[in-house]
Amino acid sequence: MLSKYRSWIVLLFDVIIIVISYYTALWLRLDLSFGNQAYFQVITSIVPLIVVVNLVVLKLFKVDKTLWKQHSVPEALQTAGAMFTGYLVVGISTIFILDITLPRSVHVISFLIGLLAVEFTRFLYRIMRYYDTMTSKNNPENKRTLIVGAGDAGALLLKEIMNNPSYQNNVIGFLDDATDKVSKRIGGFPILGTISQ
Structure with a gap:
């Protein structure tokens, strides 16, 4: 109404x-x-x-x-x-x-x-x-998810996951090929390491 x-x-x-x-x-x-x-x-x-x-x-x-x-x-x-x-x-x-x-x-x-x-x-x-x-994404039943790629595409995917309640994913961080990005953050989530690791 x-x-x-x-x-x-x-x-x-x-x-x-x-x-x-x-x-x-x-x-x-x-x-x-x-x-x-x-x-x-x-x-x-x-x-x-x-x-x-x-x-x-x-x-x-x-x-x-x-x-x-x-x-x-x-x-x-x-x-x-x-x-x-x-x-x-x-x-x-x-x-x-x-x-x-x-x-x-x-x-x-x-x-x-x-x-x-x-x-x-x-x-x-x-x-x-x-x-x-x-709060809803921290549901223990959600899938723990790593996003591969910490560039624009990765940031866009994170935004989609966070804004869409139909995705039952609990994002824990990113992986990226660029070593200089490791330990930095995107949208509050850490870049945990490189893909090769």
């Missing part, structure tokens, strides 16, 4: 983080003080603008279509580009169109906070997935 609405759940989750980032940025800008309530009321007044702009921009950049378990540099740059665009549109709208009084640094600080928070959620999800996978 939730998978049907996954796209919108992801978008709303990101937008909530973005809205919170504005309040947090203002709080930091005011030296960790809630004393100037007028500024906080200003942010509250532009929340609808923040929500609408970012929903549209994130949807246009297809941020909701990325798989969190595969979130890497290209997806991170895509997310950063979308968020920069959203914050820029909101900033230009409030400063030059709506003529709203708000410290301009708030827009910059909120962007940094929002980007870090959104990327952190993806990274945290990947960590949780990794440990969940490692």
